[in-house]
Amino acid sequence: MAVQSASRVPAARCFPKNAAPLRPEREFVLYWMIAARRTRSNFALERAVEYARELGKPLFVLEALRCDYRWANARLHRFALDGMAANRAAFAARDVAYLPYVEPERGAGRGLLAALAARAAVVVTDEYPCFFLPAMVAAAAKQLDVRLEAVDSNGLLPLAATSNAFPTAYAFRRFLQKNLRPHLSEFPKVEPLSRVELAPFGGLPTKLRERWPAASDALLNGDAGALARLPIDHAVAPVELRGGADAAARALKNFLDKRLVDYAEKRNDVEASAASGLSPWLHWGHLSTHDVFRALAAREEFDVAQLSTAAHGKREGWWNLPAHVESFLDELVTWRELGHVFCTHVRDYDRYATLPEWARKSLAAHAKDRREHVYSLDELERGATHDPLWNAAQGELSTTGRMHNYLRMLWGKKILEWSPSPEEAFERTIELNNRWALDGRDPNSYSGIAWCLGRFDRPWAPERPIFGCIRYMSSDNTRRKLRVERYVEEFGPRRARAVQRRLI
Numbered sequence: 001m002a003v004q005s006a007s008r009v010p011a012a013r014c015f016p017k018n019a020a021p022l023r024p025e026r027e028f029v030l031y032w033m034i035a036a037r038r039t040r041s042n043f044a045l046e047r048a049v050e051y052a053r054e055l056g057k058p059l060f061v062l063e064a065l066r067c068d069y070r071w072a073n074a075r076l077h078r079f080a081l082d083g084m085a086a087n088r089a090a091f092a093a094r095d096v097a098y099l100p101y102v103e104p105e106r107g108a109g110r111g112l113l114a115a116l117a118a119r120a121a122v123v124v125t126d127e128y129p130c131f132f133l134p135a136m137v138a139a140a141a142k143q144l145d146v147r148l149e150a151v152d153s154n155g156l157l158p159l160a161a162t163s164n165a166f167p168t169a170y171a172f173r174r175f176l177q178k179n180l181r182p183h184l185s186e187f188p189k190v191e192p193l194s195r196v197e198l199a200p201f202g203g204l205p206t207k208l209r210e211r212w213p214a215a216s217d218a219l220l221n222g223d224a225g226a227l228a229r230l231p232i233d234h235a236v237a238p239v240e241l242r243g244g245a246d247a248a249a250r251a252l253k254n255f256l257d258k259r260l261v262d263y264a265e266k267r268n269d270v271e272a273s274a275a276s277g278l279s280p281w282l283h284w285g286h287l288s289t290h291d292v293f294r295a296l297a298a299r300e301e302f303d304v305a306q307l308s309t310a311a312h313g314k315r316e317g318w319w320n321l322p323a324h325v326e327s328f329l330d331e332l333v334t335w336r337e338l339g340h341v342f343c344t345h346v347r348d349y350d351r352y353a354t355l356p357e358w359a360r361k362s363l364a365a366h367a368k369d370r371r372e373h374v375y376s377l378d379e380l381e382r383g384a385t386h387d388p389l390w391n392a393a394q395g396e397l398s399t400t401g402r403m404h405n406y407l408r409m410l411w412g413k414k415i416l417e418w419s420p421s422p423e424e425a426f427e428r429t430i431e432l433n434n435r436w437a438l439d440g441r442d443p444n445s446y447s448g449i450a451w452c453l454g455r456f457d458r459p460w461a462p463e464r465p466i467f468g469c470i471r472y473m474s475s476d477n478t479r480r481k482l483r484v485e486r487y488v489e490e491f492g493p494r495r496a497r498a499v500q501r502r503l504i
Contacts, residue, residue, distance in 0.1 A: 007047060007050050008046070008050065008189075009043050009046055009047045009050065009151060009188075010043075010158060010183075010186045012152075012158040012160040012161060013043050013127070013151055013152040013153070013158050013160070014047065014149055014150075014151055014152075015127055015149065015150045015151070015152070015160075016147065016148070016149055017125075017137055017138070017140075017141035017148040017149065017150050018141040018142070018144060018147065018148050020144060020145050020146050020147050020148070021146070021147060022055075022121055022122050022146070022147050023120065023121045023122070023145075023146045023147075024055050024121050025121075026057075026118075026119055026120055026121045026146070027057070027058070027119045027120070027121070027202075028052075028057050028058040028059065028060040028097070028119065028120060028121065028201060029048050029051045029052040029055065029057050029058070029059050029060070029120065029121055029122055029124070030048075030060050030061075030062060030116050030117060030119075030120035030122070030123045030124070031044065031045060031048035031059065031060070031061045031062070031123075031124045031125070032062050032113060032123055032124070032125040032126075032140075033045075033061055033062065033063040033087075033125075033126065034063075034064075034125055034126050034128065034133055034136070034137075035126035035127075035128035035133060035153075035154075035285050036126045036153040036285040036288070037063060037080070037083045037084075037087065037284055037285035037286060038083070038087070038245050038285055038286050038287070038288065039087060039090040039091065039094075039191075039192070039193060039245065040190055040191060040192075040245060040288060040291060041153075041187070041188045041189070041190055041288035041290045041291045041294075042153050042188060042192060042288065043151045043152065043153040043188045044124055044125065044126050044127075044150075044151035044153055045061075045192050045193075046188055046189055046192040047124050047149070047151045048061075048124040049192050049193065049196055049198070051121070051122050051124065052198050052199070053196070053198065055121050055122075056199055057121055057198075057199055058097060058198055058199045058200060058201035058202075059096050059097065059198050059201075060096075060097045060098075060099070060116065060120070060201060061087075061091060061096060061097065061098045061099070062099050062101065062112070062113070062116055063084055063087060063098070063099070063100050063101070064099075064100075064101040064102070064103070064109055064112065064113075065077065065080050065081070065084070065100075065101070065102045065103065065215075066103050066109060067102075067103040067104075067105065067106055067108075067230055067231050067232050068103070068106045068107070069131075069132055070132070070434070070441075071233070071434050071435045071440070071441065072232045072233060073232050073233035073234070073235070073236035073435065074227055074228075074230075074232060074233065074234045074236060074237055074238050075236045075237060075238050075239060075401055075436075075438065076236075076438070077102075077227065077230060077232055078222070078227060078238035078239075078243070079238075079241070079242075079243035079280065079284060079401075079438055080243060080284060081102070081215070081219060081220055081222075081227075081243070082222075082242050082243030082244040082247065083243045083244045083245070083284055083285075083286045084100040084102075084215065084220055085100075085220040085221060085244060086243075086244035086245045086246055086247075086286070087100065087244075087245075088100055088220065090245070091193075094193040094196075095198075095200070096193060096198070096201075097201040097203075099116075099204075099212070099214055100214055100215045100220065101212055101213075101214065101215065102215040102219060102230070103230075104229075104230065104231075105231055106231060108212075109212065112212045113140055113144075114143060114144065115208055115212075116208075117140075117144045117145075117146055117148075118145075118146075120146055121146070122146060122147045122149065123144060123146055123147065123148045123149070124149050124150075124151060125137060125140075125148065125149070125150050125151070126150060126151065126152075126153065126285070127150035127151055127152040127153075127154070127159065128154065129154070129159065129340055129343040129344040129443060130340075130343045130349070130441070130442060130443045130446070131441045131442075137150055153188065153285075153288065153290075154289070154337075154340050155289050155333070155336065155337040155340055156180060156183055156184065156289055156290065156293060156333055156337070157176060157179070157180055157183055157333075157337055157341075158183060159340060159341065159344045161179060161183070162175070162341050162344070162345070163345075164345055165341060165342045165344075165345040165346050166338060166341060166342070166456075167356065167456070168456050168457070168458070169334055169335060169338055169456055170313045171313070172334060172337075172338045172341065173313045173314075173315070173318075173330075173334050174311045174312070174313035176333065176334060176337075177308070177310070177311035177312070177313070177318050178311045180333075181304060181307055184304050185304065187290050187294070188288070188290055190291070190294070233435075236435060236436060239399070239400055239401045239438070240400075241280065241400070241401060241402070241438065243280070243281065243284055243286055244286055245286050245287070247281070247286070248278070248281035248286045248287035249287075251277060251278060251281060251287075252278060252287065252291070252292060252295060253295075255276045255277065255278065256295060256296065256299060259273065259274045259275070259276070260276075260296075260324060260325070260328060261324055262274040262324065263275075263276070263324040263325075263327050263328045264323045264324040264326075264327040264328075265324070267327065267405065267406075268405070268406040268482065269482060269483070270404050270406065270407060270482050270483065270484050270487045271482075271483050271484070271486050271487055275404070275405050276328065276331075276332075277402070278292065279402075279438075279439035279442075279444065280401065280402065280438035280439045282336070282439070283438070283439040283440075283441075283442045283444075284438075289332065289333075289336070292332060293329075293332070293333075296325065296328070296329070300321055300322070300325055302319070302321065306319075306320045306321075307319065307320065308320060315327070315330045315334075335444070335447070336443075336444055338447065338456065339442075339443035339444045339446065339447035339448075340443045342443065342446075342447065343443040343446065349443075349446050349450075350430065350446050352422070352423045352426045352427075352453075354450070354455075355426075355450060355453055355454055355455055356454050356455060358454070358459055358469065359453055359454025359455070359457075359459075359469070359470060360454075362454075362459065362463070362468030362469040362470060363422040363453065363454075363467075363468055363470065364422075365468055366464075366465060366466050366467065366468040367421055367422060369465040369466045370465070371417065371418065371420075371466060373385065373386060373417075373418050374418055374419070374420060375418045375419075377428050377431065377432075380394065380415065380418070380428065380432060381394070381398075381432060382394075383395050383398065385414075385418065387414065387475050388488050388492055388493075389407075389410070389475040389478060389479065389484055389487075389488055390410070390411060390414050390475060391492060391493070392484075392487055392488040392490070392491040392492045393407040393408070393410065393411045393491070394411065394432075395491035395492060396487075396490075396491040397411075397432070397433075397436045397437060398436055399491065401436065401437060401438035402437065402438060402439070403437070404487070406478075406482070407478075407487075408448060409448070409451070409452060409473060410473045410474075410475065410478055412429050412448070412449055412451075412452030412453075413452050413467075413471075413472070413473040414473075414475070415428055415429050415432075415452075416429075416452060416453060416466070416467070416470070417466055417467070422453060425453070426449070426450075426453060429449045429452065430445075430446070430449055433445055433449060452470075453470060454469075454470050454471075457470075457471055460472065
């Protein structure tokens with residue numbers, strides 16, 4: 001249930017996580033930054049600033065990085081650390097106290113949140129429906145003796161505006177067309193710290209600072225040796241792509257300037273690179289969906305009044321914008337937020353049992369069909385299959401942390417075809433994606449993986465071996481539809497061998 005307040009932040013985005021009171025006698029307002037890891041267009045930060053002003057308190061921001069989350073590795077840590085470095089600079093420019101804490105060993109951060117919350121008048125954090133974050137926030141809510149409030153900055157539509165998950169993108173699109181309009185006038189402040197005077201922060205006690213010191217300059221600035229000392233998986237190495245708000249802003253501008261115009265026609269073209277490529281920054285919270293929409297709307301001179309009044313569920317025609325813009329908005333808003341809503345309402349979103357009943361029945365009926373090729377997880381991870389295109393897709397994921405959107409669908413379909421069972425295929429796809437992808441462990445990761453096995457889709461004919469009624473894709477068909485020769489050359493055997501050597 002959303003909390004009612006006089007806040008500028010919409011009440012539908014604010015969730016009390018416990019029944020503990022405000023503690024106005026305490027020292028500061030604490031923003032526990034866990035998902036919206038940015039200083040721009042961040043409803044949670046805006047809410048924390050409101051509390052700080054109302055209570056006349058300093059604002060203290062904690063952004064922590066654990067070393068014991070599943071799939072913790074050097075690639076993911078490096079991207080997150082880039083974001084922390086950018087946040088440190090942004091908060092310093094506004095004289096806001098900020099603690100970028102990175103666990104040097106397993107369990108070292110235990111007790112930090114409680115120690116800070118014991119000095120806080122209120123704790124604000126991010127509402128996020130996926131991975132270990134909901135359980136972590138729920139556990140903290142039980143332990144803290146001060147109000148813990150989570151704020152939803154996930155998408156254009158507040159998660160609380162929905163009461164259930166949706167079976168298809170079409171059904172969710174119709175819901176958006178009926179309900180999104182009023183929320184397009186409820187955007188977060190671009191700069192919630194701009195022209196804001198907050199009480200000065202007097203500092204933390206020496207014992208607390210010594211027990212939980214801020215991440216070193218070396219670690220935040222990209223020193224390889226500092227990163228190598230952390231107890232995480234170093235076989236998954238950092239990539240060239242940098243995290244942080246500045247890198248995200250450059251990526252957004254580059255896409256809007258150079259590739260958006262071709263998005264509708266060439267998004268699936270493997271060698272055209274017309275996709276947005278924004279998912280890593282969106283996943284890590286370095287980029288806001290609201291900022292993406294703002295930038296797009298400004299370019300197109302969009303006004304809410306031009307929205308169609310028809311809730312027809314179609315991909316085109318509702319925004320009344322050019323086809324390439326509507327195509328991108330369908331991915332950014334419909335498909336992205338469909339995944340967030342599903343994870344919000346379906347607790348076991350990452351379990352095979354939550355696939356549609358028709359899909360599970362069809363896959364079960366073909367579970368014992370003969371498989372011409374069956375590969376181990378290790379062979380898949382190394383890109384050691386008979387299929388050069390699939391190996392190249394895995395090579396791209398392993399070496400860059402990303403994969404072409406169209407090929408990611410083919411990639412998941414072939415894992416189903418080459419695994420001993422559909423249940424194992426589901427688990428393998430999650431494992432490979434979440435370990436290697438910068439945008440893994442995300443509602444959209446689980447949506448895309450489950451889509452390969454029927455979620456958000458419909459039964460397809462003709463019924464096929466192994467796949468049953470699940471939508472079929474093949475490398476041969478992909479080669480006939482798309483140019484892939486340069487892609488296979490770039491990410492094929494040579495890249496795969498390099499990854500293999502690193503894994504041995």
